[in-house]
Amino acid sequence: xxxxxxxxxxxxxxxxxxxxxxxxxxxxxxxxxxxxxxxxxxxxxxxxxxxxxxxxxxxxxxxxxxxxxxxxxxxxxxxxxxxxxxxxxxxxxxxxxxxxxxxxxxxxxxxxxxxxxxxxxxxxxxxxxxxxxxxxxxxxxxxxxxxxxxxxxxxxxxxxxxxxxxxxxxxxxxxxxxxxxxxxxxxxxxxxxxxxxxxxxxxxxxxxxxxxxxxxxxxxxxxxxxxxxxxxxxxxxxxxxxxxxxxxxxxxxxxxxxxxxxxxxxxxxxxxxxxxxxxxxxxxxxxxxxxxxxxxxxxxxxxxxxxxxxxxxxxxxxxxxxxxxxxxxxxxxxxxxxxxxxxxxxxxxxxxxxxxxxxxxxxxxxxxxxxxxxxxxxxxxxxxxxxxxxxxxxxxxxxxxxxxxxx
Amino acid sequence: xxxxxxxxxxxxxxxxxxxxxxxxxxxxxxxxxxxxxxxxxxxxxxxxxxxxxxxxxxxxxxxxxxxxxxxxxxxxxxxxxxxxxxxxxxxxxxxxxxxxxxxxxxxxxxxxxxxxxxxxxxxxxxxxxxxxxxxxxxxxxxxxxxxxxxxxxxxxxxxxxxxxxxxxxxxxxxxxxxxxxxxxxxxxxxxxxxxxxxxxxxxxxxxxxxxxxxxxxxxxxxxxxxxxxxxxxxxxxxxxxxxxxxxxxxxxxxxxxxxxxxxxxxxxxxxxxxxxxxxxxxxxxxxxx
Numbered sequence: 001x002x003x004x005x006x007x008x009x010x011x012x013x014x015x016x017x018x019x020x021x022x023x024x025x026x027x028x029x030x031x032x033x034x035x036x037x038x039x040x041x042x043x044x045x046x047x048x049x050x051x052x053x054x055x056x057x058x059x060x061x062x063x064x065x066x067x068x069x070x071x072x073x074x075x076x077x078x079x080x081x082x083x084x085x086x087x088x089x090x091x092x093x094x095x096x097x098x099x100x101x102x103x104x105x106x107x108x109x110x111x112x113x114x115x116x117x118x119x120x121x122x123x124x125x126x127x128x129x130x131x132x133x134x135x136x137x138x139x140x141x142x143x144x145x146x147x148x149x150x151x152x153x154x155x156x157x158x159x160x161x162x163x164x165x166x167x168x169x170x171x172x173x174x175x176x177x178x179x180x181x182x183x184x185x186x187x188x189x190x191x192x193x194x195x196x197x198x199x200x201x202x203x204x205x206x207x208x209x210x211x212x213x214x215x216x217x218x219x220x221x222x223x224x225x226x227x228x229x230x231x232x233x234x235x236x237x238x239x240x241x242x243x244x245x246x247x248x249x250x251x252x253x254x255x256x257x258x259x260x261x262x263x264x265x266x267x268x269x270x271x272x273x274x275x276x277x278x279x280x281x282x283x284x285x286x287x288x289x290x291x292x293x294x295x296x297x298x299x300x301x302x303x304x305x306x307x308x309x310x311x312x313x314x315x316x317x318x319x320x321x322x323x324x325x326x327x328x329x330x331x332x333x334x335x336x337x338x339x340x341x342x343x344x345x346x347x348x349x350x351x352x353x354x355x356x357x358x359x360x361x362x363x364x365x366x367x368x369x370x371x372x373x374x375x376x377x378x379x380x381x382x383x384x385x386x387x388x389x390x391x392x393x394x395x396x397x398x399x400x401x402x403x404x405x406x407x
Numbered sequence: 408x409x410x411x412x413x414x415x416x417x418x419x420x421x422x423x424x425x426x427x428x429x430x431x432x433x434x435x436x437x438x439x440x441x442x443x444x445x446x447x448x449x450x451x452x453x454x455x456x457x458x459x460x461x462x463x464x465x466x467x468x469x470x471x472x473x474x475x476x477x478x479x480x481x482x483x484x485x486x487x488x489x490x491x492x493x494x495x496x497x498x499x500x501x502x503x504x505x506x507x508x509x510x511x512x513x514x515x516x517x518x519x520x521x522x523x524x525x526x527x528x529x530x531x532x533x534x535x536x537x538x539x540x541x542x543x544x545x546x547x548x549x550x551x552x553x554x555x556x557x558x559x560x561x562x563x564x565x566x567x568x569x570x571x572x573x574x575x576x577x578x579x580x581x582x583x584x585x586x587x588x589x590x591x592x593x594x595x596x597x598x599x600x601x602x603x604x605x606x607x608x609x610x611x612x613x614x615x616x617x618x619x620x621x622x623x624x625x626x627x628x629x630x631x632x633x634x635x636x637x638x639x640x641x642x643x644x645x646x647x648x649x650x651x652x653x654x655x656x657x658x659x660x661x662x663x664x665x666x667x668x669x670x671x672x673x674x675x676x677x678x679x680x681x682x683x684x685x686x687x688x689x690x691x692x693x694x695x696x
Contacts (some may be wrong), residue, residue, distance in 0.1 A: 084410065096648035125682075133686070136656060162491030216519055216553055218585070223615060223648030224679040229622050229656055234592040235559045241523075257424035260417075274491075275451070283486035287479070287516075288523035295489040295526050296560075320417060405410045 004030040005038075005069070005098050006112045009080065015370045016091065016112035017187060019050070019400030021388035022058035022079040023371070027098070029069040036069040037101035040078070047094025047114035048086035052079035057393060061407050066101070079393075082114030084405040089124055091188050113188060117312070118402045120192035120208070120305050128208055129226070131192060134185040135301055136226040138178075146183035148363035152348055153298045160347045162294070164340035165267065165333040167274045168314045169384035171307050173346055173366070173375070176397055178304060180367040187370075190399065193308035196281055197255040204246040209302050215241050216288065227315070232290075232299045240289035240300055250285045251279065254323040259313050265321050268333035270314070278310055312401045315387065317404035319404050325385030332385070345378045375394035440474055447480050455488050455498055465505040475514040482520060507532050511548055519549055526557035527650040533557070534564050541569040544578070551578055555585035562592040571599065580610065587613055591620030597628060604632055618649045626658045637668055644677060646649070651683040655690065666691050 007027045009016050011253060028034050041064045042049045053059030058079040067076050080096070086268040088094045091113040097106040118127070133355065138146045152174065153161070161170040179191045194203060205211050208212045210219030219238045230238060244250040254277040263270030283292045290296040290303075297303045318324055323331040328342045338356055345352070348361035365377030374395050375383035388406055389396030400406065408416075432662035447464075454460045467473050468481045485502065495502075510523040510533060525533035537554040540547030547554065551573060557635055558566040570586035570593075577583035587603060590596040604617040621629035633650040636642050642650075651672065653662050661669070669691070672684035 020506065073612040085408070086461065129682075133655070140656065158491055158496075159493050163493050216523075216556070217581075218556065219589070222679065223645040224652060224683045226652060226656065228615065228649060229652060231619065231623045233562050234623040235562065235588060236541055236591055236616065236623065237559075237588055238554060239523075239560075254423060257420040258428065260421040261425035261428060279490045283490050284483040287483065290519050290527065292486055292490075292524070293527045316417070320414065320421075351613075405413065407410055 005108055006030075007096060007098070009112055011077075012370060012373045016110075017115045017371055017398075018080060018112060019114070019388075019396075020082045020084055020404075021390075021396050021400055022052040022081045022393065022406065022407040023396070024077060025080045025394065026075040026077050026395070027067070027069065028075045029071075031071050031073045035071050038067060038069060038107070039099050039101060040065040040067070041097050041099065042083065042094070042110045043097035044086075044088070044111075044114075045104065046086070046090075046169065047088030047112075048083035049080050049094055049096060049112070049114065050083045052081060052116055053144035054078050062182065079335055081406055082116065084401070084407070086114065087116035087118065088112075088114040089127060092336065109182060115188065115190055116400050116402050117190045117308060118192050119195050120203045121195065121198070122202070123192055125207075127192075130186055131182070131189050132208070132226040132301075134182045134189045136229055137185050138181055139230060141219055145363070145367070149178050149181075150298045151362040154295045156360065157347075158294065158338065158340045159356075160358065162274065164337050165335050166340040166344070166346070166381050167271060167278075168311065169381045170339075170346055172311050172314070172384045172387070173305050173349070173379050175304065175308055175311055176399065177349075177363075177367050179399065180369050183369075191308045193304055193312050193401070194302065194305035194310055195255050195256075196277065196285070196306065197249060198248050199249055201247040203305070204242070209252050209305070210238055210240070211246055212240075212242065216350050227301065238300055238302075240291055240302065241287050243285055243287050252280060252284055254280070256313055256316075260317055260320070263317055266330045266333075267323060270317055271333060273310065273313065281306060312404065315404045318385070323385070324388070324390050325382055325389050328382070332381070340381065342382050343380055350378045369398050372396055374398070423607065440477060443474075443477055444480050447477070447484050450484060450488065452488055452492070452494065454491065455485075455494055461498060461501075465501065469505050469508050471513050477516060478514070478517055479520070479683065480522075486524065495663060503528070503530060506530075510536055513524050515549075519553060522549060522553075522557055526560045529561040534561065538564065538569065541566070541573075550582070552581040552585040555582065555589050559585075559589050559592075565594045567596065571596070574599070574603075580612075583610075584612055584616060587620060588615045591616075591623050594624055597621070600624070601628060601632065604636075607642070611643045614643070614646050615649040618646075618653050622653055622656065630657050630659050631655055633657070634665055637665060637672070644680060646682050647672070648677075648683055651680070651687050655686045660690050661687060663691070 009018055009025050011024045011026055050061045051065035052061055065078055069076060092111040094114045095109045095111045097109045098104045175191055181187045203209055206220045206222040207225055210221055212219055219240060259273050262272060286292050290299040325331045332342050338344060339347055347357050348363055349366040351361050353359055353361050366379050374397050386392060387397040388393040464481055468478050506521050506525050506592050512518045521532055536548060537558055541551055555570060558564045566589055570589045573582050575587040600617045600620050604614050633653045636646060636650045669684050669688050673681050675681045
């Protein structure tokens with residue numbers, strides 16, 4: 001009888017999506033005549049994977065992994081993550097091949113996707129259109145997750161999410177909640193980031209977030225761009241006046257290296273990026289439009305790409321400085337306001353509407369992901385720091401950036 | 408590139424940035440524009456908390472004899488300091504009062520930016536002035552297309568009548584487009600939007616906006632018209648594209664009799680049209696399965 005082999009990524013069926021972080025996986029064979037020695041390898045055409053050993057926790061990265069499949073069909077656990085520098089474009093362009101130890105031809109190849117947040121200016125047309133299609137569909141759901149995201153960032157979020165150390169963790173949670181909602185429409189989609197210290201002519205085009213022909217002129221969208229159907233309160237279009245040309249960068253914009261330099265080695269210094277570049281990008285790089293006001297900013301799709309870039313800069317800083325929450329004194333900063341302490345749960349997902357929290361809490365608990373159980377329905381500030389599961393593998397939040405390694 | 412090499416590269420870039428950081432000049436009372444601008448840029452949240460400092464800033468901002476570029480910098484800086492600011496709430500009344508004095512500012516760029524700031528916050532005084540300008544162009548502070556854009560920030564203003572008048576007798580194409588856009592929030596405008604959509608002598612941009620407007624207002628009506636447009640051999644390519652996209656996102660699946668036409672469009676010479684047609688074709692497959 002021929003053995004049949006099954007692999008589950010993230011230890012779950014039908015969740016073939018991994019980032020760069022080591023994800024728990026498992027493999028088994030339908031019982032054969034004896035144990036089966038196999039070698040796992042990366043077999044994708046675009047996306048590539050690496051292996052992080054067997055057992056309860058990830059080990060060092062390798063290009064292949066040898067293991068033995070028991071004859072009784074029991075699972076063998078192993079760890080796998082995308083290879084840094086080789087993300088997927090679509091599901092199936094990455095794969096894991098399983099080859100018997102004596103053979104040269106694989107027994108099978110199991111497709112997956114190395115699903116990574118990317119630079120919006122460098123997306124393929126297909127990636128861009130999948131993202132925009134999912135976003136327009138999400139916006140169209142009356143009272144759905146996009147409306148909740150807008151309501152959440154209106155007036156009541158000011159104290160919960162700004163002018164305090166939880167600015168970055170809160171917005172990380174906010175982005176993840178939107179991304180998970182997009183992935184219920186199209187699981188291949190991630191939030192792209194606007195790398196605002198570099199020209200982004202592909203992003204600021206009629207094929208993407210819109211092209212402008214002069215101050216206060218409406219954004220132009222191609223007839224094949226899903227954003228031509230973007231509407232807020234029923235009115236189509238996006239109001240935005242940038243203070244830079246579509247193929248340029250504002251001279252007011254801070255570079256990423258500057259943010260890191262100013263940020264130093266402790267979070268108490270790094271959190272200064274809320275003022276600059278964050279506030280400046282919202283309100284000085286743009287002279288008018290929804291993005292200049294915190295209550296209306298989420299009406300503009302660009303808002304999410306702006307914050308994704310801030311989150312990426314934080315993620316990169318975390319990697320450089322090894323600040324994943326293992327030492328709150330350096331990974332985070334002291335707080336004086338509720339919602340900003342390291343172990344505080346975060347509004348609105350905690351559902352708390354008693355003073356001093358806001359009087360309403362849009363939406364319900366934090367959205368789930370099929371790929372990870374983290375952070376749970378009531379995330380804490382702390383739960384946002386170990387987003388790759390480096391301190392505790394089960395804490396991995398299920399996203400990665402194309403220019404932030406895991407190892 | 409391996410992680411170690413990558414890390415070394417990043418750290419070198421950070422070191423270079425650190426070496427290049429220059430401390431902004433402290434304001435010394437110099438009156439040259441560059442020094443004054445640098446002093447504004449260097450302000451931090453203390454400028455909001457301190458009564459005298461904030462008052463002085465507003466004074467400079469609202470003084471039409473001041474350099475317009477400096478005033479623009481002050482406007483942006485205050486907005487930046489106020490963005491997501493817990494402490495700015497206390498300053499909001501005097502901030503809005505200052506902005507209202509600038510609605511008729513002699514500088515058009517400042518005027519437009521100030522009106523934007525007020526309109527986003529649904530300021531009644533700003534709305535009233537914009538509506539008066541649509542009624543009587545002699546008192547308008549911004550062009551009609553800009554007024555309509557700004558009024559669209561609050562669907563409860565009484566701008567719909569003005570928008571319909573502009574569609575009948577538009578001072579410019581830009582004004583007409585913004586009028587169509589605004590009427591997307593007015594359920595009574597469905598018949599007018601249908602008329603615009605079906606009129607092949609209309610600008611394609613107007614017809615595309617009518618599609619977007621009906622997408623918000625009346626999915627079923629749009630479904631029928633998009634179907635008709637796609638079945639026609641004599642339609643503008645941009646209108647075809649937008650109609651295809653509308654059916655991709657419509658609540659209802661496309662009717663089966665459209666399938667052969669969508670197949671034809673998948674072979675269209677425009678790769679973009681072919682691409683959207685391919686997206687729509689998957690809705691037929693879903694409908695069949």
